[in-house]
Amino acid sequence: MKISFHLNGEAVTTEVPDHITLLEMLRDEFELIGAKEGCGQGECGSCTVLVDQEAVNSCLMLAVYANGKSVVTIEGLAGAQGKLDPLQEAFVKHGAVQCGYCTPGMIMSAKALLIENPRPNREQIKQGMAGNMCRCTGYIKIIEAIEAVSEGGDSNGQGS
Amino acid sequence: MVKVLEPEIKSAALQAVGTRHPKLDALEKVQGKAVYIHDLKVPRMLYGKILWSEHAHARILKIDTSRAEKLPGVRAVITGYNTPEIRTGFFKDNPVLKKGKVRQYRDEVAAVAAETPEIAEEAVRLIDVEYEPLPAVFDPFEAMREDAPLIHEDKESNILKLPWKLVCGDPDEGYRQADFIAEESYSLPWVTHCCLGTSGCLAEFHANGNLTVHSPTQIRYLAQRDFMEVMAALGLKDKRVQVVTTAIGGAFGSKLDTYPFEFITILLAYYTGRPVRLIFSREEEFFATATRQKVEAKISQGCTKEGLLTFRDVDMVLDNGAYTSWGATTPSVMMMPISSLYKVPNVNYRARCVYTNNIYATAMRGYGNPQATFAIESQMDTLAEMVGIDPLEFRMINANTPGEVTPQGFRVGSCGLKECLKAVRESLNWDEKRGKKDGRGVGIGSLIHVGGGARIYKSDGCGTIIKLDDFGKVTVMSGATDMGQGADTVVAQIVAEELGVRIDDIAVIMGNTDQETWDVGAHASRTTFVAGNSALLAARKAKEEILDLAAPLLNEPREALDIKDRHVFSKEKPDVSMQLGRVLRAAHFKTGGTQIVTAHFYDPPTQMLDREMKGNFSAAYTYGVHGAEVEVERDTGQVNVLKYVIAMDVGKAINPMLLEGQLEGGVAMGLGYSLMEEMHLDRGKVLNPNFLDYKILTFPDMPEVDSIIIETDDQAGPFGAKGIGEPPLVGTAPAIANAIYDATGIRIRSLPITMEKILAAEDE
Numbered sequence: 060m061k062i063s064f065h066l067n068g069e070a071v072t073t074e075v076p077d078h079i080t081l082l083e084m085l086r087d088e089f090e091l092i093g094a095k096e097g098c099g100q101g102e103c104g105s106c107t108v109l110v111d112q113e114a115v116n117s118c119l120m121l122a123v124y125a126n127g128k129s130v131v132t133i134e135g136l137a138g139a140q141g142k143l144d145p146l147q148e149a150f151v152k153h154g155a156v157q158c159g160y161c162t163p164g165m166i167m168s169a170k171a172l173l174i175e176n177p178r179p180n181r182e183q184i185k186q187g188m189a190g191n192m193c194r195c196t197g198y199i200k201i202i203e204a205i206e207a208v209s210e211g212g213d214s215n216g217q218g219s
Numbered sequence: 220m221v222k223v224l225e226p227e228i229k230s231a232a233l234q235a236v237g238t239r240h241p242k243l244d245a246l247e248k249v250q251g252k253a254v255y256i257h258d259l260k261v262p263r264m265l266y267g268k269i270l271w272s273e274h275a276h277a278r279i280l281k282i283d284t285s286r287a288e289k290l291p292g293v294r295a296v297i298t299g300y301n302t303p304e305i306r307t308g309f310f311k312d313n314p315v316l317k318k319g320k321v322r323q324y325r326d327e328v329a330a331v332a333a334e335t336p337e338i339a340e341e342a343v344r345l346i347d348v349e350y351e352p353l354p355a356v357f358d359p360f361e362a363m364r365e366d367a368p369l370i371h372e373d374k375e376s377n378i379l380k381l382p383w384k385l386v387c388g389d390p391d392e393g394y395r396q397a398d399f400i401a402e403e404s405y406s407l408p409w410v411t412h413c414c415l416g417t418s419g420c421l422a423e424f425h426a427n428g429n430l431t432v433h434s435p436t437q438i439r440y441l442a443q444r445d446f447m448e449v450m451a452a453l454g455l456k457d458k459r460v461q462v463v464t465t466a467i468g469g470a471f472g473s474k475l476d477t478y479p480f481e482f483i484t485i486l487l488a489y490y491t492g493r494p495v496r497l498i499f500s501r502e503e504e505f506f507a508t509a510t511r512q513k514v515e516a517k518i519s520q521g522c523t524k525e526g527l528l529t530f531r532d533v534d535m536v537l538d539n540g541a542y543t544s545w546g547a548t549t550p551s552v553m554m555m556p557i558s559s560l561y562k563v564p565n566v567n568y569r570a571r572c573v574y575t576n577n578i579y580a581t582a583m584r585g586y587g588n589p590q591a592t593f594a595i596e597s598q599m600d601t602l603a604e605m606v607g608i609d610p611l612e613f614r615m616i617n618a619n620t621p622g623e624v625t626p627q628g629f630r631v632g633s634c635g636l637k638e639c640l641k642a643v644r645e646s647l648n649w650d651e652k653r654g655k656k657d658g659r660g661v662g663i664g665s666l667i668h669v670g671g672g673a674r675i676y677k678s679d680g681c682g683t684i685i686k687l688d689d690f691g692k693v694t695v696m697s698g699a700t701d702m703g704q705g706a707d708t709v710v711a712q713i714v715a716e717e718l719g720v721r722i723d724d725i726a727v728i729m730g731n732t733d734q735e736t737w738d739v740g741a742h743a744s745r746t747t748f749v750a751g752n753s754a755l756l757a758a759r760k761a762k763e764e765i766l767d768l769a770a771p772l773l774n775e776p777r778e779a780l781d782i783k784d785r786h787v788f789s790k791e792k793p794d795v796s797m798q799l800g801r802v803l804r805a806a807h808f809k810t811g812g813t814q815i816v817t818a819h820f821y822d823p824p825t826q827m828l829d830r831e832m833k834g835n836f837s838a839a840y841t842y843g844v845h846g847a848e849v850e851v852e853r854d855t856g857q858v859n860v861l862k863y864v865i866a867m868d869v870g871k872a873i874n875p876m877l878l879e880g881q882l883e884g885g886v887a888m889g890l891g892y893s894l895m896e897e898m899h900l901d902r903g904k905v906l907n908p909n910f911l912d913y914k915i916l917t918f919p920d921m922p923e924v925d926s927i928i929i930e931t932d933d934q935a936g937p938f939g940a941k942g943i944g945e946p947p948l949v950g951t952a953p954a955i956a957n958a959i960y961d962a963t964g965i966r967i968r969s970l971p972i973t974m975e976k977i978l979a980a981e982d983e
Contacts, residue, residue, distance in 0.1 A: 093252070097417075132764070187916070195469060197883030199883045
């Protein structure tokens, strides 16, 4: 099926087989390797991307449903001239990254959380991020990174 | 919180060491640019897939691959019958493709390479295998009986010929001296690593017959050696093998051995003449990778009425599964806490590993230590109660001290166990909160672990090559492996400190057997200590050369010079200095010029354990104490961890932020082990191969953690540092179990401590 959608701010049109997931299309057709497959069953959150500003497990969504929508991946989060999103900067600065496999999905879920609620408290962060698993960090540094952006109030969902 | 013990520690003037520098590759990782095995594609690459056994124990009567071979897009179908026999594992008891019979559900029966993953998947479905089921055995105690079915017919018994035994002092005399003796049994489940990135590799033969394997391995040099055996089997023994480490999506010991799937991928690449990549699905990752071993432990300890330990006696049975990987060697590490956690003069330890038709076991963070420490530290509370001494005080009485030699022959250098106990007592508000049995309670679990490497191979070494360019920038080629723990950053900080450059001036190359010198692997919490010392000594050589070159340029005596903030300067005349880059250019661009390249291979001053399993096998020992405050809901058995504290004697925190990351991450994994993680097997089959049914901690489950870093400045460590990777989960389970006991009076001796177990105990 032929679909048209916005991918990281650019209008794209492509032909995709009906049975392909959004994750497969992003990784195989567009070579956007940031979104990861951790389980392929919507349990771990490593494949999280934004679809119309909401966090979606891209391993569970068929690619054809992206038609007419806006999809943002980790590669589309940095602004002009590669200026990092405050969340990306905070993840680096607060030591929220170890092996890094869950990191793109983590950051995209955090982005969706802050779009919905720009100033979440610690408990709201924990609940909002509950669908993303990390085996390295114990989550605490990730929470601190999100809190830093939340407190700074400079991530208002516009990707700065 | 960082606490420095020695007032005059040398860290005062440090610039790079001791800073909270972000992990070097974090910038790449937050942009989704790091390349994991799942992201790696090369031209003409094929996709590999394995056909797994349908039985726990069965004869293979016939494998018919004809339908799979005819499927368009299939390029090779291999079995144990059309490939040379290659065996892997510690005992070489694991044929990479099974022939004759299968011994567990995760056995590799056949494999295919195809143009797409979908074709490969379809092709394995088209392979027809006829089996004749055999009687199987799933309980190690049943497997030890004489009439039990033999897992390996060429062996006399299912008990591995690996008689782990350690006797120190006179255990019988220790028994007689005891005024109080506790005897109990403890039970530990199978748990698995749950790396977010599943296992996989990519194998590629070059036109000249050489092989490259891309792999997220923790042991690329040992893997290189293992893969050479495939080359020999294929008649290519003179060819080169290169192992390239991709970004590693979690490891935790899972990638410390080579496994059949890697050899299968190499065979597929060989027979197709094309690059082949094979990656596990999450389900395969759960049922087909090796786990932490299941252990049944009997333990008794005794003490005098003053509370002094007189003996410790431990007998263990490990379910080895059908094949032998590192799991069977974990008793060598279990001996460490059994002999040397606290001063215990008389020790008796025996462990038997038994073949069954279950999944097999490998290394996992802690390497046996969490199992042994759960039994020891839970029972320390039991014993303390018998004697009538506060459990924390009981540990203080018996605590290890700096400079002691333990009964197993460990020469303890720095040791901050008592300081860790004090810190946890304070953080938990122990004296106030303990002993109420009102549904809330506190508990602790101490630990010892190797902190200065572990000589389990003849070499525990690591090589480093350092080169400086014309601009004062430094390239460090280290044999170490970064799997997310921050080895890259720690090595850069150490080199920056020694060479007087900035961390950003340094490029660290890790991950290619053609480019660096040997390292035994990322295990035993050894990288900061061993790779750190290696990098430090290579940098020291470079510094010597720089100062030699700079002395005539600055017209100053060589001994008066030092390097700081990219400048060579005179310590006596602070205004005399020269940019490092200028020194290097002056040395380079002239007749007979030179550039600086140095190398150092560091092997710690340690001993292999002798025939009695004694000797100083690590150059330093790390101590720590875990503490927890829990609330137990009596109606449901639900355990809520209200607060967690971990105090670790790390020698010196090279990077406190990355160190906290190790502590918090280890605690999370340890809490999973304590409260929720377990692989459920039914007659050898894994019943919960997914994250819905195998639960790991998620955000809401994680308590606040008070990380207390105690610095004891170990004389053998780089800038005083000791290893820390594994200890953060070693003491977790006993701390939780002891806190639950303090809250409820219920003692649970099997992990995980589920709601069901607590409710059942309440009913008793």
